[in-house]
Amino acid sequence: MAIDWFRFGSPQAFFPVAGKMVPWFAFLAVAFALPGLYLGFFVAPTDATQGESYRIIFIHVPAAWMSMFLYLVMAGWAGLGLVLNTRLSGMMASAIAPTGAMFTFVALWSGALWGKPTWGTWWVWDARLTSELILLFLYLGFIALKAAFADPQRADRAGAILALLGAVNVPIIYFSVQWWNTLHQGASVSLTRAPSMAATMLAAMLLMALAAWMYSIAVALARVRSIILERERDMAWVRMSAGT
Amino acid sequence: MLEATALACERGGLRLFSDLDLALEGGSLLRVRGPNGSGKTSLLRILAGLTRPAAGSVRWRGRALDEEYGREMLFIGHAAAVSDDLTVLENLEFTVDLFQMTTNQHRNREALELFGLERVAQVPARYLSQGQRRRAALARLALSRAVPLWLLDEPFAALDSDAVERVSELAAAHLAAGGMLVLTSHQEFSIAAPATQLIELEG
Amino acid sequence: MKPRHKRLAAIVAGLALIVIAAALVLNAFRGNVVFFFSPSEVAAKAVPADSTFRMGGLVEEGSLKRGADGLTVQFMVTDTAQRIPVVYSGILPDLFKEGKGVVAQGRLGPDGVFRASQVLAKHDENYMPPEAAHALSKAEAEKAAQSVVVPAAGSR
Amino acid sequence: MAGFALLVRRDLRLALRRRGDIVNVLVFFVIVASLFALGVGPEPNQLRAMAAGVVWVAALLAAMLSLPRLFAADLADGTLEQLLVSPQPVLVVVAAKIAAHWLLTGLPLALVAPLIGLQYHLPANALGLLLVSLLIGTPVLSLLGAAGAALVLGARGAGVLLGLLLLPLYVPVLVFGAGAVTAALAGIDPGAHLSLLGAFLAVSSLVGPWAACAALRVALD
Numbered sequence: 001m002a003i004d005w006f007r008f009g010s011p012q013a014f015f016p017v018a019g020k021m022v023p024w025f026a027f028l029a030v031a032f033a034l035p036g037l038y039l040g041f042f043v044a045p046t047d048a049t050q051g052e053s054y055r056i057i058f059i060h061v062p063a064a065w066m067s068m069f070l071y072l073v074m075a076g077w078a079g080l081g082l083v084l085n086t087r088l089s090g091m092m093a094s095a096i097a098p099t100g101a102m103f104t105f106v107a108l109w110s111g112a113l114w115g116k117p118t119w120g121t122w123w124v125w126d127a128r129l130t131s132e133l134i135l136l137f138l139y140l141g142f143i144a145l146k147a148a149f150a151d152p153q154r155a156d157r158a159g160a161i162l163a164l165l166g167a168v169n170v171p172i173i174y175f176s177v178q179w180w181n182t183l184h185q186g187a188s189v190s191l192t193r194a195p196s197m198a199a200t201m202l203a204a205m206l207l208m209a210l211a212a213w214m215y216s217i218a219v220a221l222a223r224v225r226s227i228i229l230e231r232e233r234d235m236a237w238v239r240m241s242a243g244t
Numbered sequence: 245m246l247e248a249t250a251l252a253c254e255r256g257g258l259r260l261f262s263d264l265d266l267a268l269e270g271g272s273l274l275r276v277r278g279p280n281g282s283g284k285t286s287l288l289r290i291l292a293g294l295t296r297p298a299a300g301s302v303r304w305r306g307r308a309l310d311e312e313y314g315r316e317m318l319f320i321g322h323a324a325a326v327s328d329d330l331t332v333l334e335n336l337e338f339t340v341d342l343f344q345m346t347t348n349q350h351r352n353r354e355a356l357e358l359f360g361l362e363r364v365a366q367v368p369a370r371y372l373s374q375g376q377r378r379r380a381a382l383a384r385l386a387l388s389r390a391v392p393l394w395l396l397d398e399p400f401a402a403l404d405s406d407a408v409e410r411v412s413e414l415a416a417a418h419l420a421a422g423g424m425l426v427l428t429s430h431q432e433f434s435i436a437a438p439a440t441q442l443i444e445l446e447g
Numbered sequence: 448m449k450p451r452h453k454r455l456a457a458i459v460a461g462l463a464l465i466v467i468a469a470a471l472v473l474n475a476f477r478g479n480v481v482f483f484f485s486p487s488e489v490a491a492k493a494v495p496a497d498s499t500f501r502m503g504g505l506v507e508e509g510s511l512k513r514g515a516d517g518l519t520v521q522f523m524v525t526d527t528a529q530r531i532p533v534v535y536s537g538i539l540p541d542l543f544k545e546g547k548g549v550v551a552q553g554r555l556g557p558d559g560v561f562r563a564s565q566v567l568a569k570h571d572e573n574y575m576p577p578e579a580a581h582a583l584s585k586a587e588a589e590k591a592a593q594s595v596v597v598p599a600a601g602s603r
Numbered sequence: 604m605a606g607f608a609l610l611v612r613r614d615l616r617l618a619l620r621r622r623g624d625i626v627n628v629l630v631f632f633v634i635v636a637s638l639f640a641l642g643v644g645p646e647p648n649q650l651r652a653m654a655a656g657v658v659w660v661a662a663l664l665a666a667m668l669s670l671p672r673l674f675a676a677d678l679a680d681g682t683l684e685q686l687l688v689s690p691q692p693v694l695v696v697v698a699a700k701i702a703a704h705w706l707l708t709g710l711p712l713a714l715v716a717p718l719i720g721l722q723y724h725l726p727a728n729a730l731g732l733l734l735v736s737l738l739i740g741t742p743v744l745s746l747l748g749a750a751g752a753a754l755v756l757g758a759r760g761a762g763v764l765l766g767l768l769l770l771p772l773y774v775p776v777l778v779f780g781a782g783a784v785t786a787a788l789a790g791i792d793p794g795a796h797l798s799l800l801g802a803f804l805a806v807s808s809l810v811g812p813w814a815a816c817a818a819l820r821v822a823l824d
Contacts, residue, residue: 045575144768150759293688294823342691469802472799474798495788
């Protein structure tokens with residue numbers, strides 16, 4: 001049986017589907033976060049060099065991953081909207097941006113809190129930290145640009161161009177630790193080699209990353225529902241379901 | 245020559261029109277009529293290739309609109325496209341070069357004279373009145389006989405009766421020579437045309 | 448030009464720009480756009496003269512000497528090829544240890560001693576419990592011992 | 604090619620009629636750069652160390668100051684509409700706008716910068732490098748700036764928004780442009796910085812015009 005995926009491209013069809021999915025993803029986020037936090041903060045062993053302060057990676061690393069990944073997802077949705085002219089794509093991009101900005105902010109702050117006890121400084125202007133800061137500015141610019149247009153369709157298309165323009169930054173952030181001598185350490189988990197951390201630590205970190213994923217999906221879906229209602233408030237189906 | 249199928253237009257979340265078809269052959273005049281906000285300007289901008297229709301497509305000589313279309317189409321919108329800091333003549337000369345029209349200094353002068361602009365030809369456009377500005381934009385029509393398709397948005401707005409007559413004459417000559425004309429207008433006008441069509445847009 | 452040719456020309460121009468950019472980036476990585484310099488570069492004088500820069504490497508084992516005031520420290524920074532003495536007066540980060548990574552910011556004196564105004568610890572991406580770290584270093588020590596033994600065995 | 608020359612000529616002629624605009628940008632550049640010196644104090648070593656950064660930041664701000672007008676004036680009087688329906692490819696229109704903007708702001712800024720460098724006690728080799736880095740870097744300001752200027756057309760608070768969008772994108776130019784001069788001051792080879800600046804120029808000349816074209820189409824839609 002073929003599923004008509006394009007049917008879900010219409011906000012009207014997507015609205016109830018998203019509504020059904022939100023509680024599930026919210027539940028999964030909690031279901032992953034609780035064991036993740038327990039493993040990370042109570043079970044995982046103390047680090048040989050850093051002692052207890054390394055435990056911030058259970059927040060920091062998932063947040064940093066999400067900050068980059070959500071940008072790509074956002075730019076992907078935005079680009080899709082630009083090419084296919086589907087209404088839902090722009091709304092999805094709008095819904096993802098605040099979550100991405102939040103994770104970027106969390107990654108920067110948790111990084112600062114980690115840097116002080118380990119490196120001995122809150123902040124250095126190395127390539128990794130600087131490019132992550134730029135990512136935050138890109139998110140804020142995207143949100144501001146979208147907010148500056150009265151016509152949502154114009155906002156979607158202008159935002160999409162900016163999002164694609166800024167996407168160049170993501171690989172720079174990711175590879176900065178390999179390309180330059182940075183104070184920031186390299187990646188602890190990568191596709192090309194075995195992870196460089198103890199199994200419990202890795203399990204806790206991956207659980208937290210999954211929780212961050214599920215949280216992002218739940219929040220993005222909930223937010224996209226609000227955006228759909230706001231933008232389509234004059235449409236018959238919204239009025240009918242609102243009972244007016 | 246100019247065909248549009250199943251056009252739909254949406255502005256600010258509102259659907260202005262949908263399922264609009266039109267076909268235009270040489271010598272046809274198409275008048276687009278409707279109340280304010282019914283999508284007349286949007287339709288013209290879609291036909292000019294500026295606005296992307298929400299659905300449907302526009303074809304010229306059987307092909308999708310491309311850069312070649314720019315050589316065969318003349319679009320005059322609400323704004324006069326006259327730069328304040330250039331003189332009336334410089335503005336005209338720029339337009340002529342931009343659209344790669346075949347003309348010469350003498351014919352440029354004549355075009356300005358036709359619209360009563362010879363006295364202000366060397367004056368920066370910032371000193372023109374609203375009506376003069378419209379005339380400066382429309383002076384192009386006198387040089388555009390070779391351009392088959394004219395798209396004019398409210399060409400008679402802000403013009404005195406003399407200038408209305410000039411535009412009507414040029415349009416009639418254009419149609420008689422096998423050209424096509426699409427225009428929107430609130431005013432009544434009389435343009436002799438071998439064939440006339442009317443599109444009524446509802447508000 | 449036909450539209451098809453134009454599109455082709457645009458693609459070729461785009462690719463050419465990408466190739467140029469990639470070549471320039473590769474060229475740059477042979478140079479020194481870096482957050483810190485290595486002791487080898489310092490020894491080769493490929494570092495800013497008379498101005499502040501950062502030097503990174505490992506704190507050499509057994510090189511750390513604490514001054515009488517309890518604040519001034521002296522140690523060697525090495526990249527295994529070269530070693531540069533560093534003098535620093537101030538509080539060291541918790542992770543500062545012999546055999547571990549460090550990035551120091553300061554100036555190189557005429558006597559070849561690096562006078563640091565700030566010392567940062569650079570840790571690696573390996574996280575493991577102390578027992579594992581201990582076992583790992585023991586294993587490495589054994590491996591090193593073996594690699595010394597093996598050629599001796601081969602020569603016999 | 605004829606279309607490109609025509610459009611560049613038009614922009615240059617318009618700029619000549621509004622000479623104030625270009626002069627103001629240059630004066631702004633010089634004043635901002637001088638303010639830093641006044642704020643920091645007259646210590647030559649300190650001034651020398653910050654010269655490259657100050658000149659580059661002032662150049663970014665000055666270039667940005669001139670950008671909102673790049674398309675806005677043509678949009679307001681309807682010329683932009685005509686440029687887009689004309690037989691000229693939009694890419695040519697955008698490229699001409701960018702070229703004219705660089706000739707009118709980037710190039711003069713680069714040429715004036717060594718004078719400011721003198722105020723900051725830069726030695727001759729650093730002055731030369733300041734000029735070179737600005738000559739490579741300022742086209743990037745125009746290329747990405749055109750994209751930004753086209754994106755904010757018709758937006759609320761376009762001027763401030765433009766800064767918010769563009770300054771993060773300008774960071775690599777600032778880092779490597781100023782880095783080249785600082786490296787030269789410190790007696791290291793600035794080649795790597797200039798290489799990266801050149802790479803960034805290549806990437807910008809690919810993505811900048813593309814984004815500007817797409818944004819113009821959106822703005823006139």
